[in-house]
Amino acid sequence: MQLRTFIVEDNATIRENLIGTLEELAGVKALGWAENERDAKSWLVANPIAWDLTIVDLFLKQGSGLGVLEQIRVRSPSQRVVVLSNYATSDMRKRCTELGADAVFDKSNEIDALVEYCMAMSEAAGPAP
Template identity: 60%
Template sequence: MDSRLQTYVVEDNLTIRENLIGTLEELTPTTVVGFAETEGVARAWLDGHAEGWNLIVVDLFLKQGSGLGVLQACQRRGPGQKVVVLSNYATPDIRRRCADFGVDAVFDKSNEIEALVDFCLSQARALHPSPKAE
């Protein structure tokens, strides 16, 4: 069993996506298993991959469609599968709307990347707890 978080990224900005993937894979036990730039591609991936992922990171504004549509598609996930939003528009209203979709956390791209890293570390520990020393 792979002890790394199997993560899917929904982000249309190439620079942000590459930096995010690099940061997550370097600082957390994460393997990015794929990405989408549009709602349609993300929803199709989710339809074909109900299992095999632990985390999805979603931006709300995409080249086509909306991250909100991706969040809607994530509502049928298992208890060990987490969904987070990473957006430049993490306003109180957006945070409420995301909560309505059952999102596990919302992070602001400009100043909450460290909090996202901490979230990933916490999720990895929860999925794969260390054996207790005797």
């Protein structure tokens, strides 16, 4: 199954590389993306059940990934939210988990773990109907 994924990342190069990698290796289908908190919240409010996975960076052009996490704290049990950030300290991981993140990955050294997470999520969902 392809994971319908929304990406919240303001760095175009990172976003494009992330989408390419996850689509190729992990069964991800990027539905769209946002560069700031307002646009991310807007899309997520307009599409509450359209996605399986949302990947959120913490530092955005405007606003914060923490605000995005708060927006989608209440969601379907099958929907997952992960944080991908250069600021994945133990305190920030704890805060993200408190706000409902299912996992937190460090951009600098945990991309493989994110790919594995997405692959496992896709396999658990089974084949597309």
